[in-house]
Amino acid sequence: MNPAFAISVPRLQTERLMLREYRRHDFDLFADHLAKPESSAHLGSADRQTAWRIFSSHAGLWVLHGAGWWAVEDRQTGQLVGNVGAFFREQSTVMELGWNTYRAFWGKGIANEAATAVLNYAFEVRRESKVRALITSGNESSRRVAERVGMTYEMETELNGKAVNSYIRER
Template structure:
């Protein structure tokens, strides 16, 4: 019996990146990112088993919500450079954006480029009225990404018992 599901995960393209579905062979780099204390300082590091659960959960959001996370692939090299998401948290009607760039690609504008593409997708394709990003107060690089794509600080909130900053942008 075939248990395969056909879901359509849109591919997005920027000048340097292809935003594509997760593949099982993406997991090694994903896990390395989450298991590295420097890379995951603002996310909270994870062991391999937890990284696998997060990886599968992010991929599975597409089935449950029709929204989720993309792997970021460098168009020239085919190398995986991070991930970016447009998704809904449990019991939230506001789409959230998230981004992670793998350590070797920090400071190269990858997160800015990917986040801008996903913001455009949220507003122009999904027709969302507003989007938010939840960013740890000490995560200056993610704060700068949010501001570069036109998001503004909204409020301080709590996420899993941790104080976090909410950035918001409304559709224009």
């Protein structure tokens, strides 16, 4: 890799998880997750080509904003279990928090643990004043994660022409 283009994605550790930079070999699991209707019911499924654009965009956000998405791996096994992000949308000045846990790891508290680590990073390291999560109506699992990490319902808004609920947490 050309060092002029190297970026540093901070690594975050929790008791069970390592949040780290995306790696090329992470893509197959990422694409498989987005292709499964049960896994992507609230995001919309994506074919492999679209998944590659999303994956690359997630990684590229670090270059544009110094914030982006992390791959989440189990520290004990090294297995990839999902992803979590703290990022900015094009027209927003408010950091957004997002998370996905791969289907085999649902119900194990991984999203809660990863989201908590990222919120701490956003507030303590980046000194963000607030962080928002946009959650589709009916996504009860993500609503519960947002509430468990101290976020509260703010309002209904729109994302890509679809109604979503905004949850917010302030420092």
